[in-house]
Amino acid sequence: MVLKDFRPYYFSLGLLQVNMNLHPSSRRVILTVYLLVSVDDIIITGSSISLIQHLTSQLNSKFSLKQLCSLDYFLGIEVITLSNKSLLLTQSKYIRDLLQMTSMTEDQSISSPMASRCKLTKIGSDMFSDPTLFMFVVGAL
Incomplete structure (x- = not known):
């Protein structure tokens, strides 16, 4: 299609897309x-x-x-049907897949992704040997 x-x-x-404000006493x-x-x-x-x-x-x-059949995953969002028939929307699987793709599944989490006393220089490092993967991951976030 x-x-x-x-x-x-x-x-x-x-x-049509309609935005309505209904009075609470409305019987419609x-x-x-x-x-x-x-x-x-x-x-x-x-x-x-x-x-x-x-x-x-x-x-x-x-x-x-x-x-x-039932909806499980759509556009990076995992859909979980709970026992009371409500839906839980989460991106946990999406993030797990990104971590696995970048070989970071065993890394420890930190409260801030930036070092507080980091000295920046004009000269780069080889930290990201594959810039394509880096650009993909940043774009996926």
Whole structure:
């Protein structure tokens, strides 16, 4: 699916980003659907299973969707379903993968990543022999 093809279809369904402030005494039932779109992934969740199923079938009639099982990992965020059906979002796996990639899994943590009495010089060191890996890790943070 191409995002430029998806956007007009999204609006044809009447889906808009709306910010509302409702008075607490309001008796209207508000149904919420969250649609997260990445390059080739879509996550649909919300307050109504029937609304989610309707939206999914509408999208599937226009685009070729593949439904997978439960959500475990998306864009560097690990999704854990708790016993009370709430979701815990964490980046622990993402950070563990970065530490493993840089061979830092056995390193000890410190309260501040910068030495407090470090003397800086114009001459660099060979601390990062692979600048590509360094740039990737810094960009990933």
